[in-house]
Amino acid sequence: MCGATRGGPSLDGVDLEKETVIQGIVTKEGEPVGNAYVRLLDATGEFTAEVPTSATGQFRFFAAPGDWTLRTLAPRAATVDRVVSAQRGSAVDVEVALAAV
Amino acid sequence: MSRDTALVTADWVEEHLSDAGVVLVEVDEDTTAYDKGHIAGAIKLDWKNDLQDPVRRDFVNKAQFEALLSERGVSNDDTVVLYGGNNNWFAAYAYWYFKLYGHTDVKLLDGGRKKWELDSRELVEEIPTRATTSYTASEQDTSIRAFRDEVVEAIGVQNLIDVRSPDEFAGRLLAPAHLPQEQAQRGGHIPTAGNVPWSKAANDDGTFRSNEELEALYAEAGLDRSKDTIAYCRIGERSSHTWFVLAELLEVSNVKNYDGSWTEYGSLIGVPVALGDEPGEA
Numbered sequence: 117m118c119g120a121t122r123g124g125p126s127l128d129g130v131d132l133e134k135e136t137v138i139q140g141i142v143t144k145e146g147e148p149v150g151n152a153y154v155r156l157l158d159a160t161g162e163f164t165a166e167v168p169t170s171a172t173g174q175f176r177f178f179a180a181p182g183d184w185t186l187r188t189l190a191p192r193a194a195t196v197d198r199v200v201s202a203q204r205g206s207a208v209d210v211e212v213a214l215a216a217v
Numbered sequence: 218m219s220r221d222t223a224l225v226t227a228d229w230v231e232e233h234l235s236d237a238g239v240v241l242v243e244v245d246e247d248t249t250a251y252d253k254g255h256i257a258g259a260i261k262l263d264w265k266n267d268l269q270d271p272v273r274r275d276f277v278n279k280a281q282f283e284a285l286l287s288e289r290g291v292s293n294d295d296t297v298v299l300y301g302g303n304n305n306w307f308a309a310y311a312y313w314y315f316k317l318y319g320h321t322d323v324k325l326l327d328g329g330r331k332k333w334e335l336d337s338r339e340l341v342e343e344i345p346t347r348a349t350t351s352y353t354a355s356e357q358d359t360s361i362r363a364f365r366d367e368v369v370e371a372i373g374v375q376n377l378i379d380v381r382s383p384d385e386f387a388g389r390l391l392a393p394a395h396l397p398q399e400q401a402q403r404g405g406h407i408p409t410a411g412n413v414p415w416s417k418a419a420n421d422d423g424t425f426r427s428n429e430e431l432e433a434l435y436a437e438a439g440l441d442r443s444k445d446t447i448a449y450c451r452i453g454e455r456s457s458h459t460w461f462v463l464a465e466l467l468e469v470s471n472v473k474n475y476d477g478s479w480t481e482y483g484s485l486i487g488v489p490v491a492l493g494d495e496p497g498e499a
Contacts, residue, residue: 151334155421163416164382165393166304168331189421191337 123209125174136202139176140210141169142188148173149214152190159183188212220428223465225298225324227333233298234258240291240347243330244301244311246454254340256300256333260289260347264307264454268314276476279354282318286354290347293320300326300333304423306415310457312465313474317362319355325461328424335422361464363447363473365481368407369488373499376446377410378438380459381479385451386412388492391483392451401483405490407449408497413438415455418462431467442469449475449482 124139142152150171156164159182167175177184179202186198193214200208225233233239234257241259243251251261262268267285270277277285291297297315301308308329315323326333334340363371371377384390388404406412417434418426425431440446446469448456453476460474475482482488491497 153331153335162383163414168302187421189331189335191335195421 123174123211124207125170125176127207130207132205132207134204136179136181136204137176137207138179138184138186138200138202138210139174139207140186140212142173142175142190142212142214144190144193144214144216149190149193152188152193152214154212155187155189157185157187161185186210186212188214190214193217218465219468220466223324223461224327224425226327227336227338230256230298230300230326231338236296238292238295239298240295241298241300242291242308242311244299244307245330246301246303246307250302250330252342254342257339257341257343258345259300260291260345262289262311264310268311276314276317276357279318279356282354283352286352287350290350291352292350293353294322296322296324298324298326300329302330304331304416304419304458305329306454306458309461310454313361313457313460317357319358328422331423360471361460361473363449363475365475365477365485367473368447368449368475368477368482371445371447372407372489373409374444376440376444377407378435378440378446378448378456378459378463379406379410379412380415380448380450380456381406381412382414382416383412383494385479386410387494388490401451401480403483403490405483405492406479406497407482408489408491409499410449410491411438411440411496412494413459415450415458418459425462425466428466431462435463435467435469440469445471445473447473447475449478451479452476453478 142149152169154175155166156177158164169175181203188196194217202208243255243259244262248263299308299311379386386406391400448459450456463469464472
């Protein structure tokens with residue numbers, strides 16, 4: 117996608133004063149992964165939500181301020197955990213790079 | 218029913234997907250998932266448009282269910298294998314539904330669509346054609362379906378299991394963040410209900426945990442096997458997942474799914490509601 121911004125989906129229309137956004141893109145060898153699953157675990161490691169990535173490898177959660185773990189599963193890739201700290205006011209935007217197995 | 222008869226693996230499905238008498242059915246919350254690719258030969262059921270009455274808040278009735286399955290080409294003696302996204306929530310809902318109307322041979326694909334995709338198994342876009350049938354449903358088996366009055370009577374008497382997330386249970390949230398609609402008037406839970414989120418019964422890849430792990434999970438939550446049990450969530454789909462675990466995998470007797478769930482209970486006038494992380498008093 118020529119000219120696409122690296123990272124999560126566009127934040128147009130998202131009220132960052134009200135929402136605590138955790139989003140990003142899943143890649144493998146630099147290419148977006150459109151068939152990954154991203155799980156959001158709370159600070160105690162408990163499952164909170166899960167989304168499949170879009171065709172462009174992107175995902176988004178509406179969470180609450182605090183520490184979270186993003187656990188990413190994808191075909192032919194090792195599972196990756198990423199700890200993020202979310203707050204209201206600015207979106208957390210991460211790139212989850214998967215290693216092929 | 219038991220784990221051996223109610224649950225099949227992805228390998229089993231690959232071996233049997235072309236068998237006469239085996240019908241694969243995909244049921245999703247995101248009903249466009251099927252259109253982007255599905256297991257070869259699978260037909261689609263829309264959990265809302267196909268399985269719920271368009272006017273009243275209820276299921277399609279016996280005659281509507283018969284018309285639906287006849288038109289989709291499902292026979293009474295077919296082995297129906299259900300799978301879907303969201304860790305099989307809506308597939309489990311459909312499983313319970315097929316049981317409610319007396320279908321004999323129903324199975325769930327362990328791990329559903331997610332496991333299938335993570336295994337890089339084949340998905341196709343071709344939509345199968347099936348000859349119409351003449352399906353006959355039984356009267357609803359209400360021994361597996363709970364209604365609001367019996368839920369109120371079950372407070373402090375039966376096992377009540379709230380399978381929503383801890384924040385929904387406590388009343389801090391009314392719905393999962395990605396589903397803002399269909400909210401109840403009040404947050405909280407049914408007094409004396411234990412909170413065992415559906416997700417605790419599943420592995421990361423969507424497959425069910427082992428029977429040993431599941432037994433330990435519900436024992437720790439205080440499930441008393443000498444009592445009847447009612448599971449509920451927000452609209453009855455996540456609690457179908459738990460109903461499947463209890464009734465089919467663990468073979469607990471007298472388990473009902475309360476499909477009215479919190480969107481009904483939390484809007485009733487005059488019923489008791491508990492707030493916070495504890496079950497609360499009867």
